[in-house]
Amino acid sequence: MDNQTSSSGNDYFVIKAKDNGVHVIGLTRGQDTRFHHTEKLDKGEVMIAQFTEHTSAVKVRGKAIIMTKFGTIDTEE
Numbered sequence: 765m766d767n768q769t770s771s772s773g774n775d776y777f778v779i780k781a782k783d784n785g786v787h788v789i790g791l792t793r794g795q796d797t798r799f800h801h802t803e804k805l806d807k808g809e810v811m812i813a814q815f816t817e818h819t820s821a822v823k824v825r826g827k828a829i830i831m832t833k834f835g836t837i838d839t840e841e
Contacts, residue, residue: 776812777812777832778830779811780810780829781806781807781810782839783828786826787825788805789801789802790802791820793818793820797821801819827839
């Protein structure tokens with residue numbers, strides 16, 4: 765994966781579902797960390813996302829491959 769970033773300097777990452785029903789949950793920045801966005805991916809679907817001024821963390825629940833500039837993570841390992 766290329767190490768490019770957006771014009772705002774926020775890194776992109778890719779999540780590819782390996783099974784139906786993979787949940788991607790965005791968590792907020794600030795004093796209170798809260799869920800602010802959820803997506804459900806089915807097998808083979810790909811989501812391209814980035815960290816923003818509102819999103820400080822992402823939780824992935826289910827079988828997926830996550831690709832970042834730091835490498836690739838398989839949730840089954």
